Amino acid sequence: MEQQNNHYAIETRGLNIFYGDFQAVKDISLKFERNRITAIIGPSGCGKSTVLRSFNRMNDFVPSARATGEVLYHDKNIYDPSIDPVQLRRMIGMVFQKPNPFPKSIYDNIAWGAKVNGFRGNTDDLVEETLRSAALWEEVKDDLKKSALALSGGQQQRLCIARALAVRPEIILMDEPCSALDPIATLKIEDLMRELSQNYTIIIVTHNMQQAARASDFTSFFTMDTDRAGVMVEFNETAQIFTKPKDQRTEDYITGRFG
Amino acid sequence: MSQSDTHLFGEYSNDAVKHLVHQRHSRAKLARAIFRTATLLAVIFLATLLVTVLNKSMGYVVIQNKVDPATISDQPITQLTNAELAEILRTNLRKNRVRTLERAGFLEDQPHSTLVQLVQAEIIQPEVVESYNLMPSLLHRNQITAGAAVEHPGAHVEFRYWLNGQFLSNTMASQPELAGVRSALFGSLYLIVITVAVAFPIGVGAAIYLEEYASHNSRINRLIQTNIDNLAGVPSIVYGILGLALFVRTLQPLTSGAVFGIEGQNGRTILSAGLTMALLVLPILIINAQEAIRSVPDSLRQASYGVGATRWQTIWYHVLPNALPGILTGTILAVSRAIGETAPLIVVGASTFITSDPTSPFSSFTALPIQIYNWTTRPQPAFQHIAAAAILVLLVALLSLNAAAILLRNRFAKQV
Numbered sequence: 148m149e150q151q152n153n154h155y156a157i158e159t160r161g162l163n164i165f166y167g168d169f170q171a172v173k174d175i176s177l178k179f180e181r182n183r184i185t186a187i188i189g190p191s192g193c194g195k196s197t198v199l200r201s202f203n204r205m206n207d208f209v210p211s212a213r214a215t216g217e218v219l220y221h222d223k224n225i226y227d228p229s230i231d232p233v234q235l236r237r238m239i240g241m242v243f244q245k246p247n248p249f250p251k252s253i254y255d256n257i258a259w260g261a262k263v264n265g266f267r268g269n270t271d272d273l274v275e276e277t278l279r280s281a282a283l284w285e286e287v288k289d290d291l292k293k294s295a296l297a298l299s300g301g302q303q304q305r306l307c308i309a310r311a312l313a314v315r316p317e318i319i320l321m322d323e324p325c326s327a328l329d330p331i332a333t334l335k336i337e338d339l340m341r342e343l344s345q346n347y348t349i350i351i352v353t354h355n356m357q358q359a360a361r362a363s364d365f366t367s368f369f370t371m372d373t374d375r376a377g378v379m380v381e382f383n384e385t386a387q388i389f390t391k392p393k394d395q396r397t398e399d400y401i402t403g404r405f406g
Numbered sequence: 407m408s409q410s411d412t413h414l415f416g417e418y419s420n421d422a423v424k425h426l427v428h429q430r431h432s433r434a435k436l437a438r439a440i441f442r443t444a445t446l447l448a449v450i451f452l453a454t455l456l457v458t459v460l461n462k463s464m465g466y467v468v469i470q471n472k473v474d475p476a477t478i479s480d481q482p483i484t485q486l487t488n489a490e491l492a493e494i495l496r497t498n499l500r501k502n503r504v505r506t507l508e509r510a511g512f513l514e515d516q517p518h519s520t521l522v523q524l525v526q527a528e529i530i531q532p533e534v535v536e537s538y539n540l541m542p543s544l545l546h547r548n549q550i551t552a553g554a555a556v557e558h559p560g561a562h563v564e565f566r567y568w569l570n571g572q573f574l575s576n577t578m579a580s581q582p583e584l585a586g587v588r589s590a591l592f593g594s595l596y597l598i599v600i601t602v603a604v605a606f607p608i609g610v611g612a613a614i615y616l617e618e619y620a621s622h623n624s625r626i627n628r629l630i631q632t633n634i635d636n637l638a639g640v641p642s643i644v645y646g647i648l649g650l651a652l653f654v655r656t657l658q659p660l661t662s663g664a665v666f667g668i669e670g671q672n673g674r675t676i677l678s679a680g681l682t683m684a685l686l687v688l689p690i691l692i693i694n695a696q697e698a699i700r701s702v703p704d705s706l707r708q709a710s711y712g713v714g715a716t717r718w719q720t721i722w723y724h725v726l727p728n729a730l731p732g733i734l735t736g737t738i739l740a741v742s743r744a745i746g747e748t749a750p751l752i753v754v755g756a757s758t759f760i761t762s763d764p765t766s767p768f769s770s771f772t773a774l775p776i777q778i779y780n781w782t783t784r785p786q787p788a789f790q791h792i793a794a795a796a797i798l799v800l801l802v803a804l805l806s807l808n809a810a811a812i813l814l815r816n817r818f819a820k821q822v
Contacts, residue, residue: 208708237714250706263713314713
């Protein structure tokens with residue numbers, strides 16, 4: 148079991164998430180492979196983001212949210228009391244739907260995360276290296292002291308990716324990272340994801356099926372149950388999901404008959 | 407308009423739409439007129455206030471000297487040397503008085519301005535027998551001079567700005583001609599410093615706790631929140647009574663400085679007043695700081711947590727810097743409230759007649775609004791004029807404090 152688990156970056160077993168009395172997702176069991184891109188697709192309100200945000204315990208900030216079941220990361224349930232969510236979030240970084248750089252300089256956006264996590268190395272090198280790996284260095288290298296808010300939306304989102312990379316995570320969670328971006332900026336992010344997947348495990352929630360088809364190795368399809376709780380319908384290699392879906396609901400969704 | 411236009415949308419008859427649009431536009435115009443009138447009224451009230459105060463703060467005065475300066479010296483007394491002034495004082499004052507004055511050192515060695523003031527106050531003793539506001543002074547100048555010549559022979563008429571250097575540098579005196587606001591101005595500034603120093607950290611701390619840590623669903627926290635909102639509306643005299651009971655009486659050893667080895671003071675000190683004022687402005691500060699913290703977008707907090715920051719790092723590095731402009735706006739409101747409050751100061755025992763500046767938090771004190779209140783209750787017209795001058799000082803002090811806070815706020819706002 149452990150041997151097998153090492154193969155996976157994250158594994159959920161029977162994960163249920165509740166907001167108060169409302170069950171948002173039901174019995175999710177998923178395995179996310181290391182250094183691969185896994186997409187989660189599905190109609191609005193089916194709990195994709197809720198599941199994603201449970202992986203670095205961002206749901207902790209919603210007072211009514213609670214989770215049952217297991218989310219295994221390095222063989223440990225991250226909801227175990229011995230796990231410190233602050234440490235966890237350094238290892239499992241996150242990129243949000245709307246680009247949300249800090250209202251600081253480009254340089255400080257990268258350096259701040261490193262600083263609060265006790266980074267001891269050369270910050271200038273770290274900034275250059277992470278900006279290079281986020282494919283942003285050439286565009287901003289002369290303006291590092293400029294406010295990050297002066298960048299375009301696509302650049303801001305790549306800066307947010309760089310900011311996540313700067314604290315050396317293992318996994319990057321992306322919550323519809325391109326929904327606020329134009330098609331060209333979207334393509335740039337997708338190229339970047341492909342590049343990053345050599346070193347990082349990426350889990351992306353997206354509304355855009357073409358994006359899932361283009362950019363991911365594995366795809367998981369979620370939908371809403373009759374009681375409005377999100378359920379996982381199908382999980383497979385992306386090519387399989389989009390060409391030979393096993394479940395009728397998946398086929399309906401990806402062919403545009405539903406959702 | 408063509409036939410096809412009229413029938414473009416069946417449900418909207420063209421005439422009715424036209425009529426309605428006209429009606430909607432006239433309603434909009436009416437609303438605009440009302441708002442403009444409201445603004446205009448506010449400006450008129452403000453202008454009236456300023457004109458009234460300015461009108462009283464300068465004008466002609468008829469001054470009757472008890473002793474004609476010409477009989478003392480053939481030169482204007484300000485041009486005399488120290489030795490000459492000392493000689494004048496010695497010949498005109500009683501021996502005992504001279505001895506009292508020389509206790510600190512020979513008269514000749516005292517500053518020139520002090521000697522001039524002494525000659526003015528103790529020998530010449532100018533008395534304002536008649537005073538006029540600015541308006542009559544400008545309009546009826548000739549009648550004023552003619553009337554003065556008839557009614558007060560030997561008196562002279564001069565134009566006086568009641569708000570002058572002497573008014574700012576003198577302390578309280580029983581004659582309005584010699585009274586000044588220095589100790590009151592310092593008292594007010596000292597008071598504001600203590601108030602802000604106490605209320606700002608507590609207020610911001612409470613706001614951080616209520617917004618960032620406390621659960622919004624907990625019944626106790628909701629109760630606390632409701633109470634804070636209501637406390638902002640409690641009359642200031644109630645805070646005065648609280649301050650009297652708590653700071654002046656119960657905590658007397660602390661507020662009188664007895665625990666710090668300062669003897670001979672009661673609890674009616676500037677520290678008691680500052681603490682009372684801090685209680686008074688605390689709800690204002692908390693509510694504004696909460697509002698400012700709430701307006702920091704959640705995406706920023708998430709970004710911070712997302713890179714592995716703790717709650718405190720998120721608050722310190724992101725929430726507070728972004729909320730600071732709003733917090734400073736609340737501080738401006740708090741300072742404006744505190745500098746003008748009179749009632750709680752009366753209750754906690756501000757002195758109305760004090761001639762020394764506050765030197766420590768344990769000094770007894772007076773403040774500008776107390777002084778203004780005191781002067782406006784006096785029957786002599788000259789006190790009304792110096793009250794107006796003190797109001798101007800209060801307004802200028804308030805505006806400078808607020809300007810400082812606004813400059814600070816703009817600096818922080820620009821950084822973001």
